[in-house]
Each structure stands twice: as C-alpha cells, then as structure tokens.
Amino acid sequence: MSTVLTAPPVETKTNYLNESYGIKSWLLTKDHKRIALLYLAAITFFFAVGGFFAVLIRLELITPAGDLMQPETYNKAFTMHGVMMIFFFLIPAVPAVLGNFLVPMMIGARDLAFPRINLLSWYIYMVGGVFTLYAMVAGGVDTGWTFYTPYSSTYSNTQVMATAIGIFILGFSSILTGLNFIVTIHKMRAPGLTWFRLPLFIWAHYATSVIQILGTPVVAIAIVLVGLERAFRIGIFDPKLGGDPILFQHLFWFYSHPAVYIMILPSMGVISELVTCFSRKKIFGYGFVAMSSVAIAVLGFLVWGHHMFVSGQSVYAGMVFSILSYLVAIPSAIKVFNWTATLYRGSISYQTPLLYALGFIGLFTIGGLTGLFLANLAVDVHLHDTYFVVGHFHYIMVGGAIMGYLGGLHFWWPKITGRLYPEGWARLSALVLFVGFNLTFFPQFILGYLGMPRRYHAYPEEFQVLNVMSSAGASILAVGYIIPMIYLIWSMRYGKPAPANPWGATGLEWQIPSPPPSYNFEKTPVVTEEPYVYSHEEAQVV
Amino acid sequence: MSEHTAVAAVEHPAVLQHQFDDLEQQMDASTLGMWVFLLTEIMFFGGLFAAYTVYRAAYPEGFAAGSLRLDLMLGGLNTVVLIASSLTMALAVRAAQLGKRQDLVAFLSATLGLGLVFLVVKVFEYHHKYVERLIPGPNFFFDGPHAAQAHMMFCFYFAMTGMHALHMVVGVGLLTYFIAKARSGRYTAQYYWPVEVMGLYWHFVDIVWIFLFPLLYLIGHRGVH
Numbered sequence: 001m002s003t004v005l006t007a008p009p010v011e012t013k014t015n016y017l018n019e020s021y022g023i024k025s026w027l028l029t030k031d032h033k034r035i036a037l038l039y040l041a042a043i044t045f046f047f048a049v050g051g052f053f054a055v056l057i058r059l060e061l062i063t064p065a066g067d068l069m070q071p072e073t074y075n076k077a078f079t080m081h082g083v084m085m086i087f088f089f090l091i092p093a094v095p096a097v098l099g100n101f102l103v104p105m106m107i108g109a110r111d112l113a114f115p116r117i118n119l120l121s122w123y124i125y126m127v128g129g130v131f132t133l134y135a136m137v138a139g140g141v142d143t144g145w146t147f148y149t150p151y152s153s154t155y156s157n158t159q160v161m162a163t164a165i166g167i168f169i170l171g172f173s174s175i176l177t178g179l180n181f182i183v184t185i186h187k188m189r190a191p192g193l194t195w196f197r198l199p200l201f202i203w204a205h206y207a208t209s210v211i212q213i214l215g216t217p218v219v220a221i222a223i224v225l226v227g228l229e230r231a232f233r234i235g236i237f238d239p240k241l242g243g244d245p246i247l248f249q250h251l252f253w254f255y256s257h258p259a260v261y262i263m264i265l266p267s268m269g270v271i272s273e274l275v276t277c278f279s280r281k282k283i284f285g286y287g288f289v290a291m292s293s294v295a296i297a298v299l300g301f302l303v304w305g306h307h308m309f310v311s312g313q314s315v316y317a318g319m320v321f322s323i324l325s326y327l328v329a330i331p332s333a334i335k336v337f338n339w340t341a342t343l344y345r346g347s348i349s350y351q352t353p354l355l356y357a358l359g360f361i362g363l364f365t366i367g368g369l370t371g372l373f374l375a376n377l378a379v380d381v382h383l384h385d386t387y388f389v390v391g392h393f394h395y396i397m398v399g400g401a402i403m404g405y406l407g408g409l410h411f412w413w414p415k416i417t418g419r420l421y422p423e424g425w426a427r428l429s430a431l432v433l434f435v436g437f438n439l440t441f442f443p444q445f446i447l448g449y450l451g452m453p454r455r456y457h458a459y460p461e462e463f464q465v466l467n468v469m470s471s472a473g474a475s476i477l478a479v480g481y482i483i484p485m486i487y488l489i490w491s492m493r494y495g496k497p498a499p500a501n502p503w504g505a506t507g508l509e510w511q512i513p514s515p516p517p518s519y520n521f522e523k524t525p526v527v528t529e530e531p532y533v534y535s536h537e538e539a540q541v542v
Numbered sequence: 543m544s545e546h547t548a549v550a551a552v553e554h555p556a557v558l559q560h561q562f563d564d565l566e567q568q569m570d571a572s573t574l575g576m577w578v579f580l581l582t583e584i585m586f587f588g589g590l591f592a593a594y595t596v597y598r599a600a601y602p603e604g605f606a607a608g609s610l611r612l613d614l615m616l617g618g619l620n621t622v623v624l625i626a627s628s629l630t631m632a633l634a635v636r637a638a639q640l641g642k643r644q645d646l647v648a649f650l651s652a653t654l655g656l657g658l659v660f661l662v663v664k665v666f667e668y669h670h671k672y673v674e675r676l677i678p679g680p681n682f683f684f685d686g687p688h689a690a691q692a693h694m695m696f697c698f699y700f701a702m703t704g705m706h707a708l709h710m711v712v713g714v715g716l717l718t719y720f721i722a723k724a725r726s727g728r729y730t731a732q733y734y735w736p737v738e739v740m741g742l743y744w745h746f747v748d749i750v751w752i753f754l755f756p757l758l759y760l761i762g763h764r765g766v767h
Contacts, residue, residue, distance in 0.1 A: 104561075111561035113571040179578045187571040188561070217582045221589035225701070234678040234697040236593065242690050247596055251589055524563065 015418065015515040030115035031518055036101035037416070038122050043089050043097065044485070046129060049136075050084030051478070053077045058440075058471040066458035074457035075142035076158065082145030087167050088129060090397055091259060093405045094266035095177055095212075096125075099205050101416060103181055105509035105516065106199050108190025108525045113183040121176040128170030135162035144455065146256070149237035149248040153229040161230060168223045171216045174262075178212030181205050190508070192527035196290070199507055199531050200283065203290040204269025207297035211258045211265075214301070219255035222248060246312055253304035261300040263397055264364075265293055267404020268335055271357045274407055275339045277505045278354035279346025282532045285338045292331035299328045309380045318377055325375035332368050336361060351503070352426035356407025359434045363399025367392060370445065385455075388448025394441045406433070406484065413488065414502045418515040419495030425487045433480030439473025506532055557733050569735045576739045580746050583709075587750055590705065594698050594757065604691020608684070609762035611676060611692075612699070613667055617759040620663050624748045627656035631744045634737060638724075641731035646724045650737075653744065654717040657710055664707055671696075699758055706754060709747045716740050 016033045026034060056077045060068040069077065100118065104111050112118050135141055141163045143152040152160050185206050189198070225236050226248065235241025237248045276283045283289060305313055305321030313321075339361055348354070370392040373379050383389060413421050443466040448454075452463050459467065501510040508525055509516075562568040598605050634649035675683040676696050684692045720740055723729065729737055 109561060113561065114575060115559075115561060175582050179575060179582070182578050183571050183575045186574055187567060213578055213582045214585050217586035218589040221586050224705075225593070228697075228701060232679045234701075235694065236597075236697055242601065242694055244596065244600075247593055251593070254589075519560070 014517065015513065016518045017418070017515050019518050028119075030111070030119055032100050032104050032112050032115065032118055033416075033516065033518075035118050035122055036097050039092060039096040039100060039125070042122070042126060042129065043093055046084050046088035049133075050081055050089055051481070053081035053084065054474065055478070057081060058474040060457055061459070061467045062471045064459050064461045064464050064467075069457060071457050072142060075144075075455070076140035078455060079141050079144050080136055083132060083141070083163060083167070085397075086145055086259070086263075087170055088125075088132070090263040090401050091174060092125065092177070093263075093401065094270060094408065095181070095205060095208055095262075096121075096173075098270065098405070098408045098412060099181065099208075099266060100177070102201065102412065102509055103184060103205055104188070105512070105520055106202055106507060107185065107188060107193055108508050108521060108527070109184060109188040110519050110521065112180045113188055114180050117176050118180055121173040121180070124169055124173040124176070128166045128168075128173065131162050131166030131169060133166075135159035135166060138162065146252060147223075147226060147248075148252075149226060149229070149245045150239065150243075153226050153237045153248075154233075161227060164223045164227055168220055168227075171220045171223075174212050175216045178209035178216075181209040182213065185209075190525050190527055196287065197527055197530050198290075199269075200272035200286070200289050200293075201266075201269040204265045204272070204293045207293040208262050208265045210297050211262050211300060215255040215258040215262075218251055219259075222251035222255070225251075246308070249308050249311060250304070253307045254301070257304040257307065258297075258300040260393070260396065261296055263401040264404075265296060267360065267401045267408070268293065270404045270408035270411070271339060271360050272335075273505075273507070274353045274357040274411055275342050276532045276534065277411075277503055278351055278357070279343050279348050280534045281342055281346040282534060283338065284341035284344075285334075286530070286532070288334050289338050292334040295331040296328065299324065299331070303328060306375055306380075309377055310384050322375055322377050326372065329368065329372060332364075336365055336368075350427075352421075352423060352430055353407045353411035353503075355427060355430040355434075356403050356410065359430065359437075360400055360403040360407065363395050363403060363434075363437065367395030367399055370395065383448060385453055386448035387444040387452045387454055390454050391441045391444035391448060394444070398441070399437055403433075406430075409488075410484075411503070412509075413491070414498030415509060415514045415516070417492050417495070418498050419491045419493075420498050420502060421491040421495055422487050425483060429480050429483035429487075432476060432483065436473050436476030436478075436480050440470050440477050441473070443467070443469045443473075506534065565732065572735065572739050573742075576742045580742065583746060587702075587705065590698070590702050591753070591757075594702065597694050597698065598757075598761075601688070601691035601694060604688035604693075605695045606762045607686050607688050608692035608695030608699070609759060610764065611674070611684075612759050613670065614759055614764070616663050616667050617755055620660050621751065621755050623656050623660050623663070624751050627653050627660070628745055628748045630656065631741045635734070635741045638729050638734035638737040639731060641734070643724065643727060643729075646729065646737070647721060650717055650721045650724060654714060654721065657714045657717065661707065661710055661714070664703065664710075668700075702754055702758065706747065706750050709750070713744050713747050716743065 016031055026038065029035060029038075056069065057074070060066065060074055060077070066074070100112075136159075139159050141156070141158045141160055143156050143158070143160060147160070147164065152164075185198075185202060228234055229237055229243075233241075235243045237243045237245050239245060272283060272289055303321055303325045305317055306325045309318050309322075339357075370388070374383060374389060374392060410421060410426060413419070447463055447466050447470075450463065452459055498514045500513050502514075503510075508521075508527070511525065512520060557568075558565055559568060562571065630649045630652040634646055634653060637645035637649055671677060675681055678693055678697045678700060682693050682696070683689075686692065717740075720737060724737075
C-alpha cells in the first residue's frame with residue numbers, strides 16, 4: 001500500500017524502546033507503551049501460573065479414581081486456576097496490554113490522560129498479585145474463584161483472607177485503567193476524530209471501561225463484607241446470625257457476570273480490526289457493531305441472576321433474568337453476522353491474525369449458543385454446575401477472549417516491537433491451538449450433558465474416555481501456547497525489522513514508525529474520514 | 543495533515559502536562575476523571591446501601607430498636623459540621639478562581655478544621671458504643687426483644703460509617719496537601735481547578751453522610767411530636 005511510510009526523519013530513529021535503558025527507566029516510566037509491556041510480562045507470568053494449575057487438574061482427571069491429589073488439594077487447584085486466569089489474566093489481558101498500547105495511538109494522542117495513574121494501576125496489579133501468590137504458597141484457597149458464602153466467610157480454613165485482599169487490591173487497578181480510558185477517549189481525540197469515526201477497538205474498550213468502573217466497586221464491597229465477616233463474625237452472610245448468604249451471590253455476580261464482558265468485549269474489538277484489515281473491506285454495519293458493544297455492556301448488568309436459578313432465588317426473578325439473558329444474544333449475534341458479512345466477497349488473506357479471528361468467530365458462536373441452553377430455566381436445572389457450564393465458559397473465555405488476545409498480539413506485534421514474527425510458525429501454532437482447544441473442551445459439553453458435575457476430583461468410570469480426550473487436548477493446547485511464547489521472544493531479537501505498516505492497515509497507529517517514538521505523533525494528526533477505508537482509491541491516508 | 547500547535551504549552555510550561563494540547567483540555571480531563579471516580583464511589587457505597595436495604599426490609603423492628611441507641615445529638619451535630627464544611631469548601635473554590643491566595647488558604651483550613659471536628663465526634667461516638675457493648679461480634683450485648691436483628695443493624699452502622707470515615711480521612715489528607723500547595727502559591731486564577739476537582743470529592747463525601755444520617759439515626763420511633 002502506498003499509504004504509510006512517511007519516511008521517518010533521521011532524528012526519530014529513537015523510539016520508545018531505545019530512548020532510555022536500565023531497569024529504572026522501565027519501572028518509573030509513565031509512557032503508556034512501556035506500561036503495556038510491563039503488563040504483558042506480568043500477565044504472561046500469571047497465565048503460566050494459572051496454566052500450571054490447569055495441568056494439575058487435567059492430570060488428575062485422566063483416571064476416574066482420585067489418585068493424584070487429595071480432594072482438598074484438588075479444590076485448591078481449581079480455585080487457584082480460576083483466580084489466576086480470571087482476575088490476573090483474562091480481565092487485564094486485552095485492555096491492559098493492547099488497550100494501553102493502542103488507545104492513545106488510535107485516537108491520535110500522545111499518552112493516556114493520566115499517565116501516573118496508569119503506572120500506579122500496574123503497581124496495584126502487582127501488589128494484588130503478590131498477596132494472591134502469597135496465599136498460594138501459604139497453603140492455597142479452596143472456595144472456588146466465586147468465594148461463595150457462608151463457606152468462604154465461616155467454614156473454610158484456607159487462605160481466604162489473603163486471596164480476598166489480593167483481589168480487592170487488584171480491583172482498583174482495573175477501575176483506574178477503565179477511568180483512564182474513559183477520560184482519554186472523551187477528551188483527547190485528535191481533531192476531526194468524531195465518535196463515529198473511532199475504530200471499533202476504541203468502542204469496545206469504551207464499553208469495557210464502563211463495566212470496569214461500575215462493576216468492580218461492587219465486588220470490592222462484597223469482598224470487604226466477607227473480610228469483616230471472617231475477621232469479626234458479624235454475620236452479614238451467616239444464616240445462624242440472621243444473615244443471608246444469597247446476598248453475597250447477588251453482589252458477587254453483579255460484578256462477575258459483567259466481568260465476563262470485560263473479558264470478551266475488548267477481544268471483540270480486536271476481531272473487528274482484524275476482520276476488516278484482512279478482507280480489505282470496510283466493516284459491514286459500523287454503527288451496529290459499535291452500538292452492540294454498548295448494548296452488551298448495558299445488558300450485561302441486568303443478567304446476573306442467571307447464575308442463581310437453582311440457589312433459592314424467586315421463580316419470577318428467575319424468569320426475568322432468563323429473558324434478559326436471552327437478550328444478550330442479540331448484540332452478540334449482530335457482531336458475528338457483521339463480521340461474516342465483512343468477510344463476504346472480501347479479498348481475504350489468511351495471515352495469522354485472521355486465523356485467530358476466524359477461530360474466535362467459530363468458537364465464540366458455539367460458546368454463545370450453549371449459553372442460551374444455560375439461560376433456559378428448565379434446562380439449567382439439569383446442566384447447572386456440570387461440565388456443560390465449564391465447556392460453555394471456556395469456549396467464551398479461552399476460545400473467545402484468548403483467541404482475540406493472541407490475534408491482536410500478532411497483529412500489533414510489529415508495531416509493539418518493530419519486528420516481524422515468523423509467519424509459518426505462527427500459522428502452525430494458531431492451527432494447533434484451534435485443534436487442541438476443541439479437543440479439550442468439546443468433550444466437556446457431552447460430559448456435562450451426561451451429568452458429570454464440576455469441581456470433583458473423581459468420577460464414574462463411564463466418563464473416562466471423554467476425560468482422556470479432554471486431557472489429551474489440553475496437552476496439545478499447551479503446545480499451542482508454548483510455540484508462540486518461544487517465537488515471539490525470539491523475534492524480538494532476530495525477527496525481520498517491521499515497516500511502519502506491514503499489513504497495509506488503516507488507522508492512526510499505522511501511520512507512525514514501528515516501534516513508535518515516545519511521543520507517538522510528531523504532529524497531532526487530523527482525521528477527515530471514517531475508519532476502515534480499504535477500497536484502493538480511498539486508501540490515501542489523509 | 544494540518545498542524546495542531548499547542549500554544550498554551552508555551553504560556554504555562556510549569557503546569558501543562560505533556561500529553562495535553564492546552565490547559566483547557568487538561569482541566570476537562572481532570573474534572574471528568576474525578577466525576578468518573580465518583581461514579582465508582584457511588585457503586586461502592588451502593589453495594590452497602592443495597593445490602594442495608596435488604597436487611598432493613600427483613601428486620602424493621604431490630605433496625606428501629608438499634609437506631610434508638612445511636613446518639614441523635616452527636617449525629618445531628620456532625621451533619622451540621624459537614625454541611626458547613628461544604629460551604630467553606632465552595633468558598634475555597636471561589637477564592638481559588640479569583641486568585642486570592644490568603645482566602646484560599648483560610649477557607650481550606652476551615653474545611654480541614656471542620657473535617658477534623660467530624661472525625662473527633664465520630665471517635666467519641668464509637669467509644670460510647672464500645673462502652674455500651676454495641677460493637678458487633680461476640681461481646682455484643684443488646685437489651686431488648688430484637689437483639690440479633692439489632693446486631694445486624696450495628697454491623698451496617700459500623701461498616702457504613704466506617705467506610706465514610708475512611709473517606710473523610712483521605713479527604714483530610716488531601717486538604718492538608720492542598721493547603722501546603724496553596725500557601726506556596728501553586729494555584730492561580732488560571733490554574734485554580736485542582737481545588738475544584740478536590741472539592742468535588744469533598745462534597746461527595748458530605749453527600750454520602752446526608753444519606754447515612756437519616757438511614758441510620760432517624761429510623762427509630764423516638765416519640766417526638
């Protein structure tokens with residue numbers, strides 16, 4: 001494409017990576033790009049920790065007997081897997097890494113509105129991580145990532161407090177990131193960049209940020225109450241003292257259901273960028289895709305009761321929550337249909353990021369449709385707390401959120417590091433991931449339908465074949481994660497230098513050198529048209 | 543691509559942060575940032591208020607009985623103190639806008655003083671509750687028909703007023719910082735808005751109390767006609 005490469009002047013050879021060296025220049029940086037890389041290192045570490053527990057779980061479940069771990073140990077293993085993966089990896093993954101790196105660049109700003117708060121949020125994240133890791137080595141926690149009361153508040157003798165403090169602290173990092181994005185998107189857009197000219201990645205992050213700032217404080221107060229209850233036996237969630245354990249579930253899911261959308265919405269934003277770039281077409285139905293992000297954020301707050309169909313909630317509340325849960329399918333389907341319509345008759349090139357995007361569309365569709373089973377009151381009575389649920393949310397979170405994260409990481413890798421990754425290896429690993437993922441989690445739908453409950457370390461013998469398939473798939477999945485880790489690290493040193501715009505993509509971030517200079521834009525750009533203008537006579541970036 | 547120059551950066555090199563084009567943008571961003579933060583605070587207290595509502599509806603007698611044990615005089619005094627502090631805070635913002643440094647320091651100090659009065663009164667109240675064995679937990683003792691329910695009411699009393707007091711402590715810290723900065727002439731008629739942004743936080747904490755006071759102190763039937 002003739003678009004970019006406004007041949008960087010000689011003096012801009014310094015970029016955000018080589019402008020200064022030394023550990024201090026990283027740990028005290030206020031540059032959103034460096035903070036994104038700090039987050040990248042941190043979440044990769046926590047992903048590995050969470051993955052380690054997944055390995056333990058799948059090893060235990062190869063045989064029907066509980067022979068590898070004690071039941072208590074198994075409870076800790078799945079709890080730590082959930083806590084690490086959800087709070088420390090999935091929630092920050094796309095916003096804190098890709099969002100941090102790209103939000104200012106995509107809107108033509110030099111940094112986020114509050115760079116110091118941005119750095120602070122990384123430190124808060126790390127402090128929360130230290131508490132949780134401490135809880136892990138000091139004996140672990142066995143309540144499940146959901147911390148249901150009164151077990152968590154009264155009965156569990158594990159490290160509930162340390163973990164809860166860790167997650168409470170962590171929540172503030174999420175809040176501050178969301179706050180920063182909202183203010184930045186409102187106040188720092190380049191001249192001419194109106195709301196409906198924003199990239200869909202920005203819309204998705206805006207919607208995510210709204211959930212982060214409105215939901216996270218509620219789980220924070222729920223955790224505070226659990227902590228008070230454990231420390232002082234005040235009885236807010238203890239039925240013996242007149243408390244109501246279901247209230248905790250309400251407060252918890254008021255955040256934790258929208259949290260699912262914190263995980264998936266940013267990835268959806270990534271997919272919108274990938275699909276349009278690799279089919280060389282304008283996105284189909286821009287306004288609908290943008291507004292569906294907002295609709296998901298709004299509806300996401302109204303469906304928490306569908307986690308409580310069988311826990312004593314009133315039948316009428318259950319009916320309302322069931323209907324509202326079905327409604328979420330509409331904006332989700334709008335996205336999937338619009339992505340497919342964008343691909344239709346596009347000039348598709350099967351580069352690695354698009355492979356991940358296609359994987360996302362397929363897997364998210366399965367995850368979403370199985371969600372409808374669970375939103376159905378009668379069917380949920382049968383499927384609740386079975387492996388069907390486990391399969392469903394892994395299709396959304398791993399098949400959806402992580403596919404989007406990896407696709408985005410590959411897509412923007414040249415911009416982040418200034419190096420190209422090896423395309424052959426990347427395509428191979430995308431394929432390995434897709435196969436491994438399906439082999440791991442598809443059998444779990446069948447297991448759940450047959451009645452295998454979740455969170456047990458032993459199971460009847462007739463479930464063994466499907467469980468062995470799942471464990472075998474998990475080992476393939478692990479290979480699929482390790483290959484990219486190796487070649488991406490390799491490429492930082494040995495990869496071919498990347499041009500400013502290797503994909504010929506539109507968007508302000510591709511108009512500046514790779515890697516970008518610290519101040520991003522030498523001159524504040526002026527935007528004169530809508531995004532995703534891929535038809536060739538319009539491709540002259542203004 | 544036309545150039546968008548940051549003229550203001552030349553005029554106010556000291557206070558303009560590099561990511562902003564001009565001071566107005568910086569002011570807008572700071573103000574919006576505080577409003578967004580206050581939204582999260584509303585949700586934070588909202589969780590507590592929701593839990594309060596659930597138990598108040600479930601145990602109305604116990605909550606009323608517990609409420610009668612609170613000190614209406616001290617609670618009322620604190621309400622007046624906080625409303626007065628909101629006034630001095632608003633006057634401080636006004637002084638900052640006009641660039642009157644001495645007025646600014648005086649009004650901020652008055653606000654700080656009132657905030658401290660509130661906290662001291664709160665300490666006395668908590669101490670009374672301790673003496674009367676109304677602190678939730680094993681030592682709780684309530685003489686009356688709805689002891690267990692009143693216990694729940696005191697859980698909320700301490701959780702809610704405690705959270706509020708914590709926010710007051712943060713506010714007092716902020717005020718101290720701002721007074722020091724104001725004395726050294728940091729704020730001018732052009733660069734007044736940090737005071738305004740901090741004022742937003744102070745007013746918010748006051749408003750939380752305006753809701754807490756009736757919900758906790760005024761729900762009993764004291765027989766006053």
